[in-house]
Amino acid sequence: KKTAVLISGRGSNMGALISAAMDPNYPAEIALVLSNRPDAKGLERAVEFGIPTAVVDHHDFSGDREAFERAVDAVLKDRKIDLVALAGFMRILTPYLVNSWSGRMINIHPALLPSFKGLATHERALEEGVKVHGATVHFVSAEMDDGPIIIQGAVPVLDADTPDSLAARVLKVEHTIYPKALKLIASGKTKIADSRVLSGNPDL
Numbered sequence: 398k399k400t401a402v403l404i405s406g407r408g409s410n411m412g413a414l415i416s417a418a419m420d421p422n423y424p425a426e427i428a429l430v431l432s433n434r435p436d437a438k439g440l441e442r443a444v445e446f447g448i449p450t451a452v453v454d455h456h457d458f459s460g461d462r463e464a465f466e467r468a469v470d471a472v473l474k475d476r477k478i479d480l481v482a483l484a485g486f487m488r489i490l491t492p493y494l495v496n497s498w499s500g501r502m503i504n505i506h507p508a509l510l511p512s513f514k515g516l517a518t519h520e521r522a523l524e525e526g527v528k529v530h531g532a533t534v535h536f537v538s539a540e541m542d543d544g545p546i547i548i549q550g551a552v553p554v555l556d557a558d559t560p561d562s563l564a565a566r567v568l569k570v571e572h573t574i575y576p577k578a579l580k581l582i583a584s585g586k587t588k589i590a591d592s593r594v595l596s597g598n599p600d601l
């Protein structure tokens with residue numbers, strides 16, 4: 398399956414997906430990296446990997462979110478993309494893009510959803526004193542950081558943690574669960590039933 402990775406920043410999850418997809422048996426090909434920021438560090442990494450890149454700068458659409466999304470959608474369709482993986486793509490999506498990629502767009506969120514939707518998840522996890530934290534890959538639905546959960550990975554929260562140390566521990570988990578989730582989706586081994594994803598054991 399031809400997969401586009403949408404980024405806004407450093408692109409470490411994008412890198413994990415690209416690395417996984419280098420295995421000839423992996424069912425997804427990273428066919429495009431698209432950024433809404435021309436200066437995203439991840440674009441340079443994608444070029445180093447030899448992956449085609451595109452930029453659709455949201456500043457060019459004077460606040461019209463749907464016009465921005467129409468432009469993104471046009472690039473995805475032009476490149477014959479089958480699946481979209483959001484990886485640190487820092488735009489709130491409208492129903493336009495969500496509906497046009499329904500069941501074919503996934504996201505990674507640095508928390509165990511449905512806890513800690515939105516930003517600053519690690520700070521908030523420490524403030525709340527949770528003892529287990531983690532990351533979630535889920536299908537994208539109209540609500541932000543919502544939608545059927547595909548895989549979660551958990552880490553312990555340690556007394557000495559800072560937001561940065563916790564973020565680093567969670568990020569390692571992100572880099573393992575995101576390629577597994579994309580593999581499940583691209584190979585068609587998952588199904589959605591009653592708004593849930595039934596994937597069996599993702600480690601198999």
Ligand code: GRF
Pocket residue numbers: 404406407408409410411439484485486505506507568571
């Ligand atoms: C990750 O923590 C991801 O979960 C969140 O934004 C961060 C992006 O990091 N949505 P990177 O660009 O993949 O390195």
